[in-house]
Amino acid sequence: MLRKAQRRIIVPFLLPAFALLALFFLYPLFRTIDLSLNEFSRTGTMTFVGTDQYERLVGDPDFASSLKNTFLLTIIGALMLFPPAITIAWALSHRLRGERFFRFFVFAPVVLSVAVVSIMWKFLYHPTLGLINPTLEGLGLGALAKTWLGDPATALAAVTFVSVWHGIGIWVVLLCAGFERLPTDVLEAARIDGAGEGRILFSIMLPMLADLLRMLLVLWVVQSFQAFAFIYIMTGGGPFGSTETVGTLMYRVAFDQADFGYAAAMGVVLVVLMLVLAKVLNKVMKRDELQY
Amino acid sequence: MRKLLVAGTVAVSMTALAACGSGGDDQPDAPEASSWQSEIEGGPIEVGVLPATGTPSLAFLDDVAATMAKDISGTDVKLTFANTEARPALEQRWRSGDGLDVDYTMFDGTNDALLAWADDGKLLDLKPYLEQEDETTGAPWLDSFTPAVRQFMEHPESKEVYGVPSELSLQVLFYNAKLFKDNGIAPPATWDDLTAAADKLTSAGVDPIAVTGLFEPYMGMWTDNLWMRTVGYEKAHEVLIEGKGSITDDPGFLDGLEKMEELRDKGAFLEGFEGTDFTAAQAQFFQGKAGMILMGSWLVSEMKDVIPADFELGVVAFPTVDGGTGDQAGMMAAAQLMSVNAESENIPLALEWVRRVTSVETQTARAEEIGEVSAVKDVPSPPGLPGIADVVGSADQLFPAYFGLLQSKANEVVYPEITKLMFGKQDAEETLAALDEGLKRVYGN
Numbered sequence: 001m002l003r004k005a006q007r008r009i010i011v012p013f014l015l016p017a018f019a020l021l022a023l024f025f026l027y028p029l030f031r032t033i034d035l036s037l038n039e040f041s042r043t044g045t046m047t048f049v050g051t052d053q054y055e056r057l058v059g060d061p062d063f064a065s066s067l068k069n070t071f072l073l074t075i076i077g078a079l080m081l082f083p084p085a086i087t088i089a090w091a092l093s094h095r096l097r098g099e100r101f102f103r104f105f106v107f108a109p110v111v112l113s114v115a116v117v118s119i120m121w122k123f124l125y126h127p128t129l130g131l132i133n134p135t136l137e138g139l140g141l142g143a144l145a146k147t148w149l150g151d152p153a154t155a156l157a158a159v160t161f162v163s164v165w166h167g168i169g170i171w172v173v174l175l176c177a178g179f180e181r182l183p184t185d186v187l188e189a190a191r192i193d194g195a196g197e198g199r200i201l202f203s204i205m206l207p208m209l210a211d212l213l214r215m216l217l218v219l220w221v222v223q224s225f226q227a228f229a230f231i232y233i234m235t236g237g238g239p240f241g242s243t244e245t246v247g248t249l250m251y252r253v254a255f256d257q258a259d260f261g262y263a264a265a266m267g268v269v270l271v272v273l274m275l276v277l278a279k280v281l282n283k284v285m286k287r288d289e290l291q292y
Numbered sequence: 293m294r295k296l297l298v299a300g301t302v303a304v305s306m307t308a309l310a311a312c313g314s315g316g317d318d319q320p321d322a323p324e325a326s327s328w329q330s331e332i333e334g335g336p337i338e339v340g341v342l343p344a345t346g347t348p349s350l351a352f353l354d355d356v357a358a359t360m361a362k363d364i365s366g367t368d369v370k371l372t373f374a375n376t377e378a379r380p381a382l383e384q385r386w387r388s389g390d391g392l393d394v395d396y397t398m399f400d401g402t403n404d405a406l407l408a409w410a411d412d413g414k415l416l417d418l419k420p421y422l423e424q425e426d427e428t429t430g431a432p433w434l435d436s437f438t439p440a441v442r443q444f445m446e447h448p449e450s451k452e453v454y455g456v457p458s459e460l461s462l463q464v465l466f467y468n469a470k471l472f473k474d475n476g477i478a479p480p481a482t483w484d485d486l487t488a489a490a491d492k493l494t495s496a497g498v499d500p501i502a503v504t505g506l507f508e509p510y511m512g513m514w515t516d517n518l519w520m521r522t523v524g525y526e527k528a529h530e531v532l533i534e535g536k537g538s539i540t541d542d543p544g545f546l547d548g549l550e551k552m553e554e555l556r557d558k559g560a561f562l563e564g565f566e567g568t569d570f571t572a573a574q575a576q577f578f579q580g581k582a583g584m585i586l587m588g589s590w591l592v593s594e595m596k597d598v599i600p601a602d603f604e605l606g607v608v609a610f611p612t613v614d615g616g617t618g619d620q621a622g623m624m625a626a627a628q629l630m631s632v633n634a635e636s637e638n639i640p641l642a643l644e645w646v647r648r649v650t651s652v653e654t655q656t657a658r659a660e661e662i663g664e665v666s667a668v669k670d671v672p673s674p675p676g677l678p679g680i681a682d683v684v685g686s687a688d689q690l691f692p693a694y695f696g697l698l699q700s701k702a703n704e705v706v707y708p709e710i711t712k713l714m715f716g717k718q719d720a721e722e723t724l725a726a727l728d729e730g731l732k733r734v735y736g737n
Contacts, residue, residue: 042408044387061733062704127564129572150505150566150715238508239566239715240708255380257699 029271035264042258053265063266065241066249073160073245074224080164081171081220082213088168089175090201107169114166118233121162125149149235152242159243163230167223171216178212179205207287214285218278225274246270323640325420329427332640334366339645340374340382340395342628349593349662356648367641386414391633393642398631399454401446402692404533405699409631410447410454416632419453421643428651436652440690441667444627455629457667458649459658461588463513463624463693464683468583469606471498477583479608483521483551486611490560493583501555502582504573505566505715508707509694513586514555515710516694517610517624518548524618525691533700535735539728544617549720551613552713566715578603586610588626588693592663592676607679609687623687624694627667705730
């Protein structure tokens with residue numbers, strides 16, 4: 001009797017969340033799948049073509065290249081993001097002189113708009129008018145000066161760096177919260193036993209934060225797969241496609257070429273890839289739950 | 293309960309899908325051509341404009357809108373930015389039945405990819421109105437436009453008119469006249485003149501040519517113009533846009549690419565151009581850091597606020613190529629065409645906007661104050677573009693800018709390969725081979 005009453009009360013509580021899920025996730029997903037099975041004219045007339053768009057994707061070198069760049073961006077970005085974010089969060093978890101200032105300093109870029117940050121870094125990266133190359137030359141490191149956004153060897157990393165610089169504050173905050181919830185008695189015990197801070201970090205703290213790190217990594221993968229604004233503003237996908245990701249290619253195909261069906265097919269493939277990758281990461285990085 | 297949830301999901305999805313239908317099909321009747329001016333009534337209209345916020349060009353159009361509001365009671369003209377960055381959102385509005393009353397880039401008779409809106413009945417056929425006698429001149433309104441722009445205005449098959457040019461954009465070679473004079477360099481008329489000028493500018497410590505490496509079509513302007521000279525517009529259009537034949541058939545294509553390679557190997561391009569965007573490249577030209585820039589004639593109006601008062605600007609047509617089998621006196625151009633929405637609630641007022649913007653009076657003021665080149669007869673050349681009248685006068689034909697590549701299947705192939713050539717990643721022969729392979733892939737020939 002009680003169980004039946006419980007069930008009845010669950011429904012009204014679930015409905016608002018379900019309505020939002022349906023409106024902002026299920027409907028767009030079904031609609032995207034629907035679009036991907038059609039071909040569009042520039043004026044929006046659609047014709048059902050079945051799985052043609054998916055077959056087109058298989059032999060499309062631009063899609064393959066953008067997919068490769070998306071993976072590269074995810075990996076390069078993870079390498080640029082996690083080591084410094086963990087280091088900063090770890091440092092901030094200790095008693096530190098000027099801690100508030102450092103917290104502000106790390107978090108401040110987060111509040112700037114992507115457009116402002118992109119334009120500012122575009123200027124900083126400029127080969128002759130910018131600040132980076134002249135600074136390197138001033139320090140006697142002229143050999144390291146590059147045409148950052150204009151060289152296919154550096155453009156993707158340069159844009160990824162800006163994206164990481166802009167968002168690292170959020171990751172630091174999340175990691176700080178993780179560090180703060182670690183049991184102090186375990187850490188103190190390790191210190192009494194003579195373990196150094198480095199040893200404590202790698203052998204105790206990080207293993208205890210495995211679940212949080214797994215979640216953050218999945219979040220990073222999802223965010224990187226959707227990379228768009230920084231690339232669109234800073235390089236437009238160039239030079240010659242070296243920074244083109246699935247997100248920017250999808251936008252160009254949909255809105256510049258009005259090929260909505262093909263772009264939708266790319267979107268569906270991207271969603272599937274993200275789900276698969278998230279599942280794999282969850283499986284590979286899953287650890288026994290720690291109680292503390 | 294589970295069944296209820298599934299049914300709910302389906303119901304929500306279906307309702308949302310149904311709600312996503314196209315806009316209404318109500319199409320107000322277009323006014324009679326002979327009496328449309330007597331049907332003009334005040335009201336709100338939304339008009340696309342190309343200049344960005346804060347520019348003198350936009351302020352000029354604001355004044356035109358204010359004058360119209362003063363003359364026609366109840367008129368409220370809303371100016372909406374309609375240039376490149378805004379196009380995707382605006383086209384989406386058109387697709388949902390909420391297009392602007394007057395808009396740009398909806399039609400170009402020389403570009404097959406831009407005929408769809410007219411073919412689907414979204415645009416008003418302007419020909420009947422343009423054939424009416426203009427009150428001021430006594431001649432048909434259509435006759436006020438330079439004949440060279442008719443190809444852009446007319447549908448190639450039906451010959452109906454769906455666009456009226458508010459200005460003309462010409463691809464010309466700008467040069468720093470003072471720098472040239474100081475170093476005894478003559479404005480380049482031929483390719484040999486250009487390479488000689490590049491050498492002299494380099495010797496004088498100035499980068500010869502400003503160019504952006506962050507926007508591929510602007511680098512492509514160089515090969516487009518070279519191919520016009522070495523291959524000819526028709527042949528190049530056939531190969532690049534229509535997918536007929538092979539790019540290796542005509543040696544002029546390789547000749548053009550080799551000329552680019554020659555410039556590149558001379559170090560003729562602005563230092564660090566690979567990472568320089570077009571605004572910075574244009575600014576560096578006006579700061580005297582480069583001697584020349586190949587750009588649309590909009591350069592002057594676009595950069596009006598940052599051009600130093602003592603800057604001496606020179607303009608010449610793209611240099612001719614000795615021995616080239618293409619069009620030596622042709623010029624790449626684009627007409628900025630205003631189209632009227634066939635479903636506009638106030639077509640007479642929208643037509644009146646188009647008429648006022650293209651009147652000799654407005655066009656003359658615009659040329660003098662803003663520096664725009666007009667497609668209307670009897671409008672003087674802009675004073676900020678010395679020599680433009682001679683340049684246009686000596687052109688025997690205006691050819692569509694970019695060969696129409698930007699909306700073609702070959703867009704993904706051509707300009708990225710040209711960029712690789714300019715960046716030194718491949719030589720002319722490798723570029724030709726890559727272009728051949730790419731074009732065959734997209735056209736399947």
